[in-house]
Amino acid sequence: xxxxxxxxxxxxxxxxxxxxxxxxxxxxxxxxxxxxxxxxxxxxxxxxxxxxxxxxxxxxxxxxxxxxxxxxxxxxxxxxxxxxxxxxxxxxxxxxxxxxxxxxxxxxxxxxxxxxxxxxxxxxxxxxxxxxxxxxxxxxxxxxxxxxxxxxxxxxxxxxxxxxxxxxxxxxxxxxxxxxxxxxxxxxxxxxxxxxxxxxxxxxxxxxxxxxxxxxxxxxxxxxxxxxxxxxxxxxxxxxxxxxxxxxxxxxxxxxxxxxxxxxxxxxxxxxxxxxxxxxxxxxxxxxxxxxxxxxxxxxxxxxxxxxxxxxxxxxxxxxxxxxxxxxxxxxxxxxxxxxxxxxxxxxxxxxxxxxxxxxxxxxxxxxxxxxxxxxx
Amino acid sequence: xxxxxxxxxxxxxxxxxxxxxxxxxxxxxxxxxxxxxxxxxxxxxxxxxxxxxxxxxxxxxxxxxxxxxxxxxxxxxxxxxxxxxxxxxxxxxxxxxxxxxxxxxxxxxxxxxxxxxxxxxxxxxxxxxxxxxxxxxxxxxxxxxxxxxxxxxxxxxxxxxxxxxxxxxxxxxxxxxxxxxxxxxxxxxxxxxxxxxxxxxxxxxxxxxxxxxxxxxxxxxxxxxxxxxxxxxxxxxxxxxxxxxxxxxxxxxxxxxxxxxxxxxxxxxxxxxxxxxxxxxxxxxxxxxxxxxxxxxxxxxxxxxxxxxxxxxxxxxxxxxxxxxxxxxxxxxxxxxxxxxxxxxxxxxxxxxxxxxxxxxxxxxxxxxxxxxxxxxxxxxxxxxxxxxxxxxxxxxxxxxxxxxxxxxxxxxxxxxxxxxxxxxxxxxxxxxxxxxxxxxxxxxxxxxxxxxxxxxxxxxxxxxxxx
Numbered sequence: 001x002x003x004x005x006x007x008x009x010x011x012x013x014x015x016x017x018x019x020x021x022x023x024x025x026x027x028x029x030x031x032x033x034x035x036x037x038x039x040x041x042x043x044x045x046x047x048x049x050x051x052x053x054x055x056x057x058x059x060x061x062x063x064x065x066x067x068x069x070x071x072x073x074x075x076x077x078x079x080x081x082x083x084x085x086x087x088x089x090x091x092x093x094x095x096x097x098x099x100x101x102x103x104x105x106x107x108x109x110x111x112x113x114x115x116x117x118x119x120x121x122x123x124x125x126x127x128x129x130x131x132x133x134x135x136x137x138x139x140x141x142x143x144x145x146x147x148x149x150x151x152x153x154x155x156x157x158x159x160x161x162x163x164x165x166x167x168x169x170x171x172x173x174x175x176x177x178x179x180x181x182x183x184x185x186x187x188x189x190x191x192x193x194x195x196x197x198x199x200x201x202x203x204x205x206x207x208x209x210x211x212x213x214x215x216x217x218x219x220x221x222x223x224x225x226x227x228x229x230x231x232x233x234x235x236x237x238x239x240x241x242x243x244x245x246x247x248x249x250x251x252x253x254x255x256x257x258x259x260x261x262x263x264x265x266x267x268x269x270x271x272x273x274x275x276x277x278x279x280x281x282x283x284x285x286x287x288x289x290x291x292x293x294x295x296x297x298x299x300x301x302x303x304x305x306x307x308x309x310x311x312x313x314x315x316x317x318x319x320x321x322x323x324x325x326x327x328x329x330x331x332x333x334x335x336x337x338x339x340x341x342x343x344x345x346x347x348x349x350x351x352x353x354x355x356x357x358x359x360x361x362x363x364x365x366x367x368x369x370x371x372x373x374x375x376x377x
Numbered sequence: 378x379x380x381x382x383x384x385x386x387x388x389x390x391x392x393x394x395x396x397x398x399x400x401x402x403x404x405x406x407x408x409x410x411x412x413x414x415x416x417x418x419x420x421x422x423x424x425x426x427x428x429x430x431x432x433x434x435x436x437x438x439x440x441x442x443x444x445x446x447x448x449x450x451x452x453x454x455x456x457x458x459x460x461x462x463x464x465x466x467x468x469x470x471x472x473x474x475x476x477x478x479x480x481x482x483x484x485x486x487x488x489x490x491x492x493x494x495x496x497x498x499x500x501x502x503x504x505x506x507x508x509x510x511x512x513x514x515x516x517x518x519x520x521x522x523x524x525x526x527x528x529x530x531x532x533x534x535x536x537x538x539x540x541x542x543x544x545x546x547x548x549x550x551x552x553x554x555x556x557x558x559x560x561x562x563x564x565x566x567x568x569x570x571x572x573x574x575x576x577x578x579x580x581x582x583x584x585x586x587x588x589x590x591x592x593x594x595x596x597x598x599x600x601x602x603x604x605x606x607x608x609x610x611x612x613x614x615x616x617x618x619x620x621x622x623x624x625x626x627x628x629x630x631x632x633x634x635x636x637x638x639x640x641x642x643x644x645x646x647x648x649x650x651x652x653x654x655x656x657x658x659x660x661x662x663x664x665x666x667x668x669x670x671x672x673x674x675x676x677x678x679x680x681x682x683x684x685x686x687x688x689x690x691x692x693x694x695x696x697x698x699x700x701x702x703x704x705x706x707x708x709x710x711x712x713x714x715x716x717x718x719x720x721x722x723x724x725x726x727x728x729x730x731x732x733x734x735x736x737x738x739x740x741x742x743x744x745x746x747x748x749x750x751x752x753x754x755x756x757x758x759x760x761x762x763x764x765x766x767x768x769x770x771x772x773x774x775x776x777x778x779x780x781x782x783x784x785x786x787x788x789x790x791x792x793x794x795x796x797x798x799x800x801x802x803x804x805x806x807x808x809x810x811x812x813x814x815x816x817x818x819x820x821x822x823x824x825x826x827x828x829x830x831x832x833x834x835x836x837x838x839x840x841x842x843x844x845x
Contacts, residue, residue, distance in 0.1 A: 061491035068484070161572060161599055170505050170573035170600075171530070172479075174512070186516070187487070260483040262509040267480035321436065 021357055036210040044203045051195045060187040064259070067191035069295045070198035071255035076280050076291035077201050078248025083277075084286020085209065086241035087221035089142045092133075092149030093249040094273035095156040098265065100126040100250025101257040102160070105173035115178055119197065119254055126250020127243045134242030138235040153273045157265035172264025175257045194255050201248060202288050208244075209288070217241055275327070282331050284341025293342040301327050419750045421496025427466045427742070427749070430489035431501045432475040432482045432510070433525075439477035442628055442658045442727050443502055446525065447472035448718050449731025450500060453739060455714035460837075463742040464749070470735075471495065477502075479509035486510040490517055497522055497754065500542070500734050504528040504574060511539055520751055522741075522758070523734050523782065527652070529578055529819050532780040538751075540758065540775060542734060544692050544783040545819045546575055546625070549650055550582020552690055552815045555824045556788040557621060557648060558586055560811075565593040567619030567645070569610055569634055571626060572597040579625035579650050585821060593617040603630055606637040606670070615643040622646070626653040632662040635683050636670070647687045654689035655726030656697075656791055656805035664803075685793045685806045692770055692786040693733055694831065695808035696724045697798045702834040703768040707732045709841035723800035733768055737782075740765035766832040770814050785816030785827055 051070075055063050075093055082088050103122040107113070133152060137145050160167040167173065180189030208214055216237045219227040228234050257263045279298045284290030305323035338345030421428040433447045434440045451470055458467040471493055475482040482501070489495045490513075497520040501507050504526045514521040515536050523542040524531060527549065531541035557566060566587060570576030576597065584592070594617035596610035611634060614622055622645040626634060631653040638644070653659065663684070664677035694701045707729055711719040722728055742749065744757035744765065762773035762782075771785035793806035814827040 059491065061487055064484070064487050064491070158599060170575075171508055171528075172505060174508075177512070187491070256480060260480050260509050261512050262479055262483075262505070264479055264505045264509075266478055266505050267509075269478060 037207055040203050040206045043206075044199055047199055047202075048195075051192075051199075055188055055191050055195070060185045063185065063187040063191040065299055067187070067194040067255075067259060068299045069292070070191070070194040071252045071259070072276075072279070072295035072298045073198045073291050074194075074201050074255065075249045075252035075276055076283065076294045077198075077205055077288060078245035078252075079276060079280045080283070080286055080288065080291050081205055081209070081217070081248075082241050082245035083280060084284075085214065085217040085221060086238060087142065088238060088241060089146040089277070090149040090242075090245060091146050091273055091277060092152040093245070093276045094268040094270065095149070095152040096126045096130060096246040096249035097253030097256065097272075098156055098160070098268045099129050099246075100253035101263045101267070102167060102173065103250065104254040104257050105175050105263040106166075108176050109173055112176070115193070119251060122254035123247045123251040126253070127247030129250075130243035130246025131239060133246070134239040137242065138238040150270075150273075153268075153270050157268065160265045168264065170264060170266075172262055172266075174262050175260075177258065177261055190258060193258070197251060197255060201251065202291075205244075205248075206288055213237075213240065278327060278331055282334055282341055284338075284343035287341065287343040290341050290343030297327070297330070419496060420494050422466065422749050425462070425466055426469060427463070428469045428471065428493060428495050429497050429499045429738075430471040430473070430486075430493055430495040431499055432485045432489070432506065433472050433500070433502045434477040435472075435474035437476035437478070439503070441662075442655075443525075445718065445722050445725070445727040446502065446731040446734070447500060448715060449711060449728040450735035452710040452713075452715040452718070452728075453732055453735035456710055456841075457739050459714075463739060464747045466742075466749070468739075468742075470499075472500075475506055477506060479505050482506040483509045483513070486513065490514070490519055495519065496749075497751070499523055499738050500525055500731070502526070504530070511536055514538060518751060520755055523738065525730075525734075527578075528574060530574075532778075532819070534778075536780075537777075538755065540780045540782070542782050543652075544786055545781050546578035546650070547582040547585075547819050548784055548817050549690050549692075549786055550579040550584075550625070551586050551817050551824050552582075552786055552788065552812075553579075553623065553648055553650065553688075554583040554586025555815065556688070556812050557583070557623065558588075558591075561621045561646065564591075564620040564646075565618050566591050566621045566623060567594040567596065567614035567617055568592060569596045569598070569607070569614065569622060569624045569626065571630060572599050575627075575652065576625040583623055586824070593619055598626075598630060600627065600630070603627075603633065605633070606640075606666070607634045608637040608641070610634065611638045611641055611643060614638075614645070615641055619645055621648060623648040624653065625650045628653045628655065628658045629662055631659050632666055636663065636666055636680070639683065649687055649689050651690050651692070651726075651786070654684075654687055654791075656684045656687075657723070657725035657800045657802050658727065660684050660805060661802045681803050682793070684791050687791045688811065689789060689791070689808075690786040691789050691808060692783040693729060694768055694770065695789060696726060696729045697796075697805065697807035699798060702839055703831070704729075706834060706838045706841045707768075713841070721801060723802075725800055725802070737765055737767040737773065740767055766835065768831065770831065771816055771827050772829065772832075781819070784818065785814060787814045788812035 051066070055066055058066070075097060079090060079093055082090055100122045103125040104118055107118045107121060133148070137148050140148060161169060177186065178189060178193060180186050216227070216232050219230065219232055220234050220237045224234050253268070256267065260267060275298060279294035280291065282297055283292065283294030302323045305326050309322050334342060334345070338348065431447055433443065435444045454468040454470050457463060462468065471489060473485040473489065475485050486498065489498065498510070498514055499522045501510070502525040507521070507524045507526060508530070511521060515538055519538065521539045523540060525542055527543035527546040528541065529545045529547055531539050568580055568583070570580050594614050596613055598607055598610060607630070615638070624631060624634060624647065626649065631649055635647065660681045663680040667680040668674050668677045694703050696704060698704055704724065708724045710732055711724060711728055718728065741754060741758050744761045745753040758775050759777050762775040765773055767773060769783055770787050771783055773782050774784045775782060788811050789808035790811045791806040792809040795809045796807040797804045798807055815824050816827045817824040
């Protein structure tokens with residue numbers, strides 16, 4: 001994982017110091033607007049263009065997987081904000097995914113409307129559930145909050161079993177797969193919907209992070225007493241962060257329901273909630289670029305470990321647990337080598353390259369900017 | 378100054394996105410869409426090969442027992458391929474792990490369809506999992522054959538490609554109910570079932586046959602929290618004075634119900650739906666749970682014996698009838714063509730299940746003829762299934778309107794005094810027939826006696842013999 005991360009920029013920048021310096025100079029001339037909204041919009045457009053190019057050039061199955069990456073990125077974005085920015089932990093994101101997924105399925109069954117509207121409602125329902133859980137939870141310190149959310153992830157699936165007439169029991173409910181216009185494949189169309197949602201979520205969160213709310217989140221994370229003395233309503237801030245993360249999980253769950261075509265509790269085991277937390281830490285808590293590393297790991301780790309175990313000709317049961325083992329090992333290595341996650345590691349490498357390119361003189365400026373950049377991304 | 382200092386950061390972010398682009402592109406294998414369909418004509422079929430696939434739980438909570446089925450199917454395919462295939466086409470069977478998670482099933486099935494270009498999905502396991510792919514397979518026109526589930530939900534004109542394999546749960550319930558009504562006439566009956574469609578549909582069938590006054594207590598369990606002994610439920614059944622306990626339980630739940638009953642001094646007559654009554658599957662679980670609870674292996678052997686006397690139903694020739702030529706052939710196939718599986722499990726309810734299912738698919742391919750397409754295959758199954766000659770106590774019932782394979786079964790009693798048979802996991806009581814073979818419908822149709830006999834064993838199968 002870590003090795004595959006660093007090479008590309010090295011290859012791009014390696015040629016020779018003078019050329020490198022020229023490149024750096026011209027990069028310095030390339031000014032982006034300071035306004036967070038405008039700058040984030042530029043990233044939004046660039047990201048959209050990138051995903052467009054990728055999705056049209058790969059196979060339908062890869063499109064399906066890219067859509068999955070996007071939906072997990074939505075969930076991880078909320079979780080990353082919650083943990084990285086507000087210092088709260090949730091082991092129950094899977095439960096909020098269930099809420100979003102069932103909300104979408106129930107809407108589509110009983111009151112079908114425009115898909116965009118359905119997704120917004122599913123998000124709001126999950127966010128509202130986040131407020132309900134968050135209100136008492138805001139009084140708890142992180143380990144206890146983790147316990148409460150864990151209970152939620154364990155208990156909520158029972159509810160779906162208990163009220164089978166509403167939630168369809170073990171079989172669950174069906175969702176309507178969006179019809180692709182023209183000659184676009186169903187997988188590609190679905191991936192675009194999911195990517196669009198992910199980009200919008202990241203855009204909104206990137207702006208939120210730079211706003212008053214973002215500063216409040218960080219203030220509460222760093223010192224609740226100090227934040228309170230500064231006039232920040234601590235409990236309200238924590239509940240808001242929790243609701244946003246729940247809303248993101250709900251949207252992700254709804255998007256997963258679109259992929260699967262069926263919603264039932266079997267899709268959201270406890271292991272999913274834990275894998276989400278691990279993927280968030282892997283990518284880098286609090287980083288909106290890091291979530292993409294986490295999402296890629298979530299989607300591709302099982303595939304890679306399967307092919308690896310085929311190479312090693314392991315038995316099926318050993319092969320199946322290899323995925324978890326590799327995930328755990330990678331997580332440990334990342335935490336040891338780059339405590340700020342993969343994205344933190346990438347940033348560190350790039351900073352070194354930058355110093356090599358423009359010289360020691362600019363190091364302080366770069367570092368200074370880097371710290372502020374961490375907050376932004 | 379501040380403006381200047383922030384520029385490197387921007388550049389860095391751009392570079393990070395660039396790196397992410399490159400890596401993501403590498404992961405997803407940018408390089409043009411994969412070509413669809415192999416040779417001209419039908420997807421997954423060439424002049425010398427047929428590619429089929431399935432999603433099954435190889436790991437996770439549903440894996441014990443069920444993970445044997447797909448590998449056992451390869452015993453038949455390896456045998457057929459060694460003999461040159463079907464019309465010169467060798468069968469490639471790709472089964473992927475879905476951990477019994479429908480979201481994973483959906484993903485893995487897309488892999489099978491979009492990158493492995495399967496001709497048909499054959500023998501995917503589970504109700505919620507197969508429901509998650511039914512619509513998709515229909516939209517891709519991929520036959521969705523022999524689903525390993527007895528859900529009453531597979532037969533619908535909306536999905537002509539979907540065919541279930543096991544007897545629908547309601548039919549097995551009706552047949553067990555008929556037996557209870559005839560043989561335990563004035564006894565009090567208690568019910569214990571899984572709180573999902575599986576349990577409820579079996580009980581629906583039981584309650585269609587049994588007078589309501591005879592049922593004294595109804596107990597359920599939730600499968601997602603199935604972990605400890607079901608003492609509460611068994612105590613309630615005992616308190617209600619149940620003399621017969623009829624159960625719709627998965628194998629682990631059967632064991633977790635029988636063990637606390639022994640502790641409570643409660644020894645009812647058990648009538649267990651075939652899903653959770655395979656002795657070589659439930660027996661080792663009984664032993665494991667006993668060892669775990671008592672921290673000693675002393676009682677494990679005795680626990681294994683608890684399956685003796687259990688009444689259940691069978692739709693395939695019971696694996697314990699060693700004299701049955703089908704059973705001999707099935708053992709031989711497993712021993713010769715999947716030796717590792719044979720050494721580990723022998724012929725139990727799961728491996729037999731896989732072998733018969735795969736053999737049926739091969740017969741379907743033969744019936745579809747040399748010109749194999751998805752349409753000719755579906756037509757062959759819908760019109761000729763009764764003449765496939767696959768082992769089964771009742772003939773395969775597929776037609777354009779009915780998408781269930783077996784619509785009947787026979788009630789059997791696991792009876793150690795009638796003989797035993799041995800598998801790698803232990804020695805088990807044989808299944809002794811205690812009723813005629815019954816057939817029925819999923820609705821309120823009557824339970825009737827089926828007069829036909831098992832199909833004869835074809836000579837190429839009869840030639841297969843092995844030491845058991």
